[in-house]
Amino acid sequence: MIQTLLIANRGEIACRIIRTCRDLGIRTVAVFSDPDADAPHAKLADAAVRLPGASPTETYLRGDLLIAAARQAGADAVHPGYGFLSENADFARSVGAAGLLWVGPAPDAIEAMGSKVAAKKRMAAAGVPVLPELDPETVTEFPVLIKASAGGGGRGMRVVRSRSELASEIASARREAESAFGDSTVFCEPLLEQARHVEVQILADMHGTVWTLGERECSIQRRHQKIIEETPSPAVDDEIRARLFEAAVAAAESIGYVGAGTVEFMLKGRDFHFLEVNTRLQVEHPVTELVYGVDLVEWQLRIAEAEALPAQPVPRGHAIEARLYAEDPAHDWRPSSGTVHRFEVPYDVRVDSGVEDGSLVSVHYDPMLAKVISWAPTRSAAARKLAGALADARIHGLVTNRSLLVDVLRHPSFLSGETHTGVLSEWSLGTPIDPRPFALAAALAQSAERRVGALPLGWRNLRSQQPTARYLFGDEVVEVEYDPAQASRDVVSLDLDGVRTRFSVAVYGDVVEVDSSLGSVTLREVPRFPAPESVLAPGALVAPMPGNVVRVAVAAGQTVAVGDELLVLEAMKMEHRVLAPAAGVVAELLVSQGQQVNAGDVLVVVEES
Structure with missing residues (x-):
């Protein structure tokens, strides 16, 4: 029996595993890097061990440090979560060699599927369709x-x-x-274009039983990474489902699989092809849990303790998950780092989160903040419930993909089940938002906040004109006139074409977060007298986020065309290309390969020709 479990991971999945262990009476040990010292998972566990350093290669990818932490804290088992070393057969073997119980499939099974090249050959030999x-x-x-x-x-x-x-x-x-x-x-x-990404959740014990817990549709993707998942798939009927399950069981049995895993396929029409086997828990496992009424983490632990699976549960209803990322869809999914000032998701939905009010989102790790999951008897009801919860959430401090998720969940093609992996580049998403009422609400709330005695800020004995306030909305300057007599703190009601609309206003330094039924907007106060150093030279390109320069493609004096790659930044485990905004000459190159940069640092100056 497992008494103390070390979780060799961080963030949302570490918190998720800790919750199940508490229900089972299992003591938990977290590990944390230096940026994660105050992260929720490090505080939620019964004990926590520091991994010195910041980057994954210094910390969460160091198997030797993880095993040492387990020994130091008296753990007798290790759960790898997902990502990092969860599919590393050598790490799994090292855990066993250290006398610790590995909560996952056997190292040989991980190794068999760890190389996607070798896995495809094995699956073809087992009769599973492959590309x-x-x-x-x-x-x-x-x-x-x-x-x-x-x-x-x-x-x-x-x-x-x-x-x-x-x-x-x-x-x-x-x-x-x-x-x-x-x-x-x-x-x-x-590349199989206009195809769907579907996957089958399997759970296998040491006694020969294999559960197939439905298929998940994961076709809503950006940068080949899922952002909305659901079960069951709207495109899979009973005949396709039976063939998918048969292929998934064949894949599991071909490697003697034990534990939780996922067999992924590309589906086009009624034909499907094998993609890969993920020999771990998937990020999107909560939708399966809600529909089948099981705790997959609990069964991972029970299977590791050699318990046999009972009769397979029966599915009920529909579940949809949305991954909430700190990123900006309008700027090529640029990741966002910084402090989460407020994180609150309302209503009857499940929230698996790795952040809380005050959490620091580091540049070193994946920018996922949380997963929000809804269940309902029907697909349309689940989509409506999830969209409503996301729309009314309060997420302050970082740019997120929240609005895009809401737009997808309310899109007619999504609601009719007409999706494939390329839809985000095809659908028209996002209605342009008018920032003026948000800016007016912000000005009125701030005026009330700054009120001195009985006189509001901006009051004049003989007022010749209304005071004004200026805010940045993205790159746009929004200027509004306001009446200080109408000022109201925190919540402002405005009459918009005869419709009374409430705006909730929160101020964090010079940043103002405004939420309403019309949407949520982040504004930044425009200083009356900007500092000279804040004025950039023409053609200066700045770092959009903190990161590491992994490639420099130009030299000073070089002629470039519009769209030419200038350099590549790595942040949050993804690469981001910096391109020439216009044809011209590289007047200044201020960084070199391997250099760390901060958000706002000038990288290169291109003089237009």
Whole structure:
């Protein structure tokens, strides 16, 4: 019996595992890097051990440090969560060699599926449909998809549509795969366009029983990473489902699989092809738990203790999960780091979160803040419930993808089940928001906050004109006139074309967060007299987020065309290209490869020609 479990992970999944262990009476040990010293998972566990350093390679990817932490804290078992070392067979073997119980499949099974190249060959031999493998160095037909052999989650994946792009995209994919998984091996396969991403949740015990707990649809993706998942799939009928389950069981039995795992497929029409087996718990496992009424983490622990599975549960209703990321969809999914001032999701939904009010979101890790999951008897009801909870959430301090998630969940094509992995580039998402009423609400709330005695700020004995306030909404300056006599703190009601609308206003320094039924807006006060150093030279390109310069593609004095790659930043385990905004000459290059930069640092200056 497991008495003390070390969780070799961080964030949301560590908190998730801790909750189940508390219900089972199992003591938990967390590990934390220096940026995670005050993270919720480090405070929620019964004990926590520091991993010195900040980057994953210094901390959560150090198997030796994790095993030492387990011994130091008296743990007798290790749960890897997902990501990091969860699919590393050598780490699993080291855990066993240290006399600790590994909560997961056998190292040989992990190894068999750990190389996507070898896994596809094994699955083909087992009769599971697969796409042909292509050699990245000799591929001639496009488009193709470059994939990391050692991992998933969208990292190390690139779509290539011409030979001219191939070499640079392979190099970029290899760097990203090395950073995320410690293995730079990549391979190619034909890109199956307008197909669906579906997967089967399996759970197998040591006594020969294999559960197939439904299929999940994971087609809403950005950068090949899922952001909305659901079960059951609106595209899978009983006949397709039976074939998917048969293929998933064949995959599990071909490697003697034990534990929780997921077999992933691409589905186009009624035909499907094997993608990979994830030999771990998936990020999206909560939708399966809600529909089947099981705790997958609990069963991982019970199976590790050699318990037999009972009769398979029966599904009920529909569940949808949305991944809430600190990123900006309007700027190529640029990740956001900083302090979460407020995190509150209302209503009857499940929230698996790795943050709380005051949490620091670091540049070193994946920018996922939380997963929000709804269940309802029908798909349409589950979508409406989830969209409502996200729309009314209070998420202050960071730019997030919340509005995009709401738009997707309310989109007619999503509601009719017409999705595939490329829909985000096809659908028209997001209604332009008018920032003026939000700015007016902000001005009135701040006026009330600044009121001195009985006189509001901006009061004049002989008022010749109304006071004004100026805010930045993105790059747009919004100026509004307001009547201080109407000022109201925190909550402001405005009459908009005869409709009374309430705005909730929260101020954090010079940042103002305004929430209403019309949406949520982040504003920044415009100083009356900007500091001279805040004025940038024409053509200066600044770092959009803190990160590491992993590639410099130009030199000072070089002529560039609009859209040319200037350099590449790595932040939150993803690469972000900085492109020339106009044709011109590189007047100044202020960074070098390997250099750490802060948000707002000037990287390069391009003088237009």
